[in-house]
Amino acid sequence: MAAVDEALSVGELAARSGVAVSALHFYERQGLLRSSRNAGNQRRYGRDVLRRVAVIRVAQRAGVPLAEIRAALDTLPDARTPTREDWSRLSQRWRSALDARIAQLSALREQLDGCIGCGCLSLRQCPLRNPDDIAAARGPGAPYLER
Numbered sequence: 001m002a003a004v005d006e007a008l009s010v011g012e013l014a015a016r017s018g019v020a021v022s023a024l025h026f027y028e029r030q031g032l033l034r035s036s037r038n039a040g041n042q043r044r045y046g047r048d049v050l051r052r053v054a055v056i057r058v059a060q061r062a063g064v065p066l067a068e069i070r071a072a073l074d075t076l077p078d079a080r081t082p083t084r085e086d087w088s089r090l091s092q093r094w095r096s097a098l099d100a101r102i103a104q105l106s107a108l109r110e111q112l113d114g115c116i117g118c119g120c121l122s123l124r125q126c127p128l129r130n131p132d133d134i135a136a137a138r139g140p141g142a143p144y145l146e147r
């Protein structure tokens with residue numbers, strides 16, 4: 001943490017990062033940011049938090065859930081702000097996750113194409129209604145009537 005006279009208030013952090021005060025407080029409640037308190041019991045943030053906020057925002061834009069961002073930041077020694085190398089490694093990992101999500105969404109779009117003009121929403125026929133063919137795995141008959 002930076003010396004208190006170099007530290008930023010939440011308002012200064014918001015102005016410098018372009019992120020609303022409410023969002024910064026939310027990130028802190030979620031364990032993504034840390035602050036210290038000055039003599040007047042006001043939150044103060046080290047200047048390195050600016051880079052940390054940038055990483056959080058970029059990761060969010062890439063669709064990375066906050067819990068995953070926090071888990072990644074927690075892997076850094078001494079809760080440090082990501083260095084260039086850290087960010088390079090994290091962005092590579094998140095790119096792979098983004099590729100997987102894009103592939104999943106593309107498959108869903110193709111399945112949805114099959115529903116256009118159909119309207120059956122059948123457990124047996126509609127791939128979106130029963131994507132893993134759960135009904136077939138439960139065997140023949142009427143397994144949903146047993147409960």
Ligand code: FES
Nearest residue numbers: 115118120121126
């Ligand atoms: S609604 Fe008929 S296949 Fe999806």
